[in-house]
Amino acid sequence: MSYSGTTIPGSGESVPFYDLSAMTDQVHDEVMLEWGNLLKSGQFVGGSAVTTFEEQWAEYCGSRFAVGVANGTDALHLVLRARGIGRGHEVIVPANTFVATVEAVVLAGATPRFADVDPDTLLMTPETMAEAATKKTRAVIVVHLYGQMPDMDAMCAAASQLGIELVEDAAQAQGAERGTARAGSFGVAGCFSFYPGKNLGAFGDAGAIVTSDETLNGQLLSLRDHGRGRGGHYDHEMVGTNSRLDAVQAVVLGAKLRRLDGWNTSRRELMSVYRQLLDDGPAELVGQVPGGVSAHHLAVVRVRERADVRAALAAARIGSGIHYPTPCHLMPPYAEFATGRLPVAEAQAAQILSLPLYPHMRPEDVERVCAVVNASAPPDPS
């Protein structure tokens, strides 16, 4: 069953904002079988299920190594720690991201510097990166918001010109491509979350880091596992933490990885239906960066009369969301790091609206969503 809710004659089926159930059904038998083997093996922490997934994920992303961790926040935080970025250092982050990007910087002991974004794509640009940089800046975290990467050649060139490291927050971009390269493989490290709602999601929390830097890989393996060295179980070389990927989740991720490209293709096809049907209406889809293939994690539009549109969607029993309602520099715990207004990030927060999108959504569901959106407000004059 891919649809929750019951049919009320005349009103049409409800369209949930997101529905995992069909993806879960597709991997159910395979996961149960592999979990059976795992229970017999007793290898619950580490072991072949974890290393097998790590190898597959590194290969998929086009990186030499992948390190499984407990979640995406730890992925970001541990990369910063491994690179020696902490107290007295600044890390540039876009203001309009999920809070975890900024949280990871503060957890590492460093200071976030908020960058504004492009008004069309809502992504950081080489210019907004440079504007946020100071002498204390050591790194930038580029966020592939809603599933798409900015022009990464330009971003990498800008970071190297500033003499700072580029880390990718690819939590929303599993499988996104530019040229022949995938998200995560451009920066010194690519950080992924496998939270259940991401394009590749576990049955609980999980995450990973990809890198082609052998030293960094070694440091991350140690950091995620209590700072263990190669000398044995009680050989601790550094202050680490416990942030390991569970074997039960690695099995789920391996099974879902085999379907990820198909699911991303389905998202892309649904997005082209959205693009056709929303044209001329009051809602404008977030712009796409030329030369890339987005993972289409979310279908986000800008709309002036957002409250009216949301009310119309709710009345038609169609789910929607806002990602994210408050830019991070305006959130109470992070306001102390704000250095001024960020006009684009602040303006877009009042207009963005996320429409339903998941691989097993039907084109006719997209048609229903668009019909409600287009009828709910006058077309945008611009």
Ligand SMILES: *Cc1c(COP(=O)(O)O)cnc(C)c1O
């Ligand atoms: C989900 C997400 C994270 C954090 O991942 P968790 O696994 O929930 O810790 C970080 N950054 C972005 C952009 C995300 O969407």
